[in-house]
Amino acid sequence: MGVTKEQVESSLTSKLSPSHLEVIDTSGGCGASFAVEIVSTKFEGKRLLERHRLVNAALENEMKEIHALSIKKAQTPDQWKQQQESDNSKPAA
Amino acid sequence: SFCCFSVLSPELKTTLDKVVTSHKVVLFMKGTKDFPQCGFSHTVVQILKSLNVPFETINILENELLRQGLKEYSSWPTFPQLYIDGEFFGGCDITVDAYESGELQELLEKAMCS
Numbered sequence: 655m656g657v658t659k660e661q662v663e664s665s666l667t668s669k670l671s672p673s674h675l676e677v678i679d680t681s682g683g684c685g686a687s688f689a690v691e692i693v694s695t696k697f698e699g700k701r702l703l704e705r706h707r708l709v710n711a712a713l714e715n716e717m718k719e720i721h722a723l724s725i726k727k728a729q730t731p732d733q734w735k736q737q738q739e740s741d742n743s744k745p746a747a
Numbered sequence: 748s749f750c751c752f753s754v755l756s757p758e759l760k761t762t763l764d765k766v767v768t769s770h771k772v773v774l775f776m777k778g779t780k781d782f783p784q785c786g787f788s789h790t791v792v793q794i795l796k797s798l799n800v801p802f803e804t805i806n807i808l809e810n811e812l813l814r815q816g817l818k819e820y821s822s823w824p825t826f827p828q829l830y831i832d833g834e835f836f837g838g839c840d841i842t843v844d845a846y847e848s849g850e851l852q853e854l855l856e857k858a859m860c861s
Contacts, residue, residue: 702837702841702844702845703835703836703837703841706837706838706840706841707822707823710823710824710825717824717825722787722825723825724787724839724840725840726840
């Protein structure tokens with residue numbers, strides 16, 4: 655059966671209350687592999703390893719069935735905002 | 748959690764303590780450095796090779812007890828797992844991120860000189 659994208663989203667939403675969340679099913683539909691981008695205030699003051707641990711812990715039940723999880727981004731709202739601004743300013747030059 | 752089952756016995760923990768400190772850089776991966784059997788493991792091998800650091804790889808596909816024990820040892824659910832100077836550094840995404848920011852090179856240089 656595997657895990658659905660919605661299950662991954664709902665676990666991450668309830669445990670990390672993200673201000674931005676993107677879950678991409680990279681399995682081609684079988685639900686075994688996901689890529690995640692997440693922005694949350696819970697990441698503040700934490701190193702990347704600790705941030706990834708929080709994401710892994712939030713998906714503890716799902717991880718038993720997920721074969722591959724790629725955490726593309728685990729940022730604080732401030733980092734996210736800065737990145738959005740610098741991305742937007744680039745093409746304008 | 749109501750589940751108390753653990754494969755990480757004190758003996759296995761002692762063994763893992765020795766293995767992760769046996770070399771400056773130890774990578775637990777799927778396959779070997781010459782024949783990685785998973786894209787994520789392949790990525791980390793390529794990064795370490797490009798940085799020209801000596802590293803030891805251990806194939807977790809050949810030992811199920813080691814594979815399960817390591818997950819508890821590092822509190823990390825997936826492979827590859829990279830250890831630098833006896834300390835868990837991260838999985839594939841963290842290694843890629845640190846490589847791109849230059850943090851990995853810095854840490855490895857420090858580890859090699861220590």
